[in-house]
Amino acid sequence: MTASKPRRRGTSLRIDAHPLAPYPQVMEFKIVELEREPIEFDLALTPGAVDLGEEATQIGLLATSGLAEVIHEHRGPKDIVADIRLRGQFSGKFQVPCARCVEPVEIPLSAEFDLIFRPAEADSEAPERSITAPETEIGYYLKDSLSLEDVLREQVLLSLPVRTLCKPDCKGLCPRCGENRNSTACTCEEGPADPRWEALAGLRGRIKSES
């Protein structure tokens, strides 16, 4: 994780990144800075600023804005845990593979988030706990700072639809030769519908999209 300071203009809390100007590749909210004052952010991130892995590709600018602040959790008279609350939103366009033919499909995504991050060491004495629904709402930050990139990556991936089709009647890949049947009428024999072939086509699609 590269530590890179959110830029501030004068005493303003606003952090602006002009789309054409360099911007912090990784924004870190440091707990020492948040203890002084909440930090407002308003960014337009070019593709690559948030590494989304293989699941989605960002197209154009990813707009995100919000507020990071410290919330003190009073666990006892001398046991105060400094949580980071991050509220904000993002919106952008992304490309994901069609679930049937693996052709890229462009989808707009936007979501609001309101998240709490606790210092990782605050719960470290607790043994492995089973994750219950409310607990999944709590994230953790390491080394006294929270990476906005990490948060955005998770939020974008969470907002991806489970299944995206390039069109409702996408014909998918031929389970025998792998041709995209939307564009090519292959000469493979039409066998009886067998769900195992469909599964194979899906697997082939995954391999294709990963290569």
Ligand SMILES: [Zn+2]
């Ligand atoms: Zn398709």
Ligand SMILES: [Zn+2]
């Ligand atoms: Zn075929």
